[in-house]
Amino acid sequence: MKCPICDGKTKVKETRIKERFYRRRECLSCGERFTTYELTKMDVLDILDEHLPEKAVDDLAIVLDQELPSHDIKVNIQNWNRRRNHEQQSI
Numbered sequence: 001m002k003c004p005i006c007d008g009k010t011k012v013k014e015t016r017i018k019e020r021f022y023r024r025r026e027c028l029s030c031g032e033r034f035t036t037y038e039l040t041k042m043d044v045l046d047i048l049d050e051h052l053p054e055k056a057v058d059d060l061a062i063v064l065d066q067e068l069p070s071h072d073i074k075v076n077i078q079n080w081n082r083r084r085n086h087e088q089q090s091i
């Protein structure tokens with residue numbers, strides 16, 4: 001992974017699994033330290049859905065699909081919408 005500040009090479013300083021899988025990284029060029037988290041697209045949409053209006057999350061799902069394409073994203077987003085609708089019905 002490249003450094004978000006200078007695009008330099010980074011190395012992993014620490015890897016941990018708590019609620020989520022995450023890594024502490026350090027840039028070999030500028031010394032910037034940052035953390036990366038491993039999330040599925042459905043995880044990202046779940047987090048956004050807690051804080052943003054439904055329409056905004058739907059729009060962001062389309063942007064995610066365009067910016068981070070994968071062969072299963074349409075299925076993922078359909079499944080996520082089904083899960084969200086199911087949770088709203090059970091409230």
Ligand SMILES: [Zn+2]
Nearest residue numbers: 003006027030
């Ligand atoms: Zn850097």
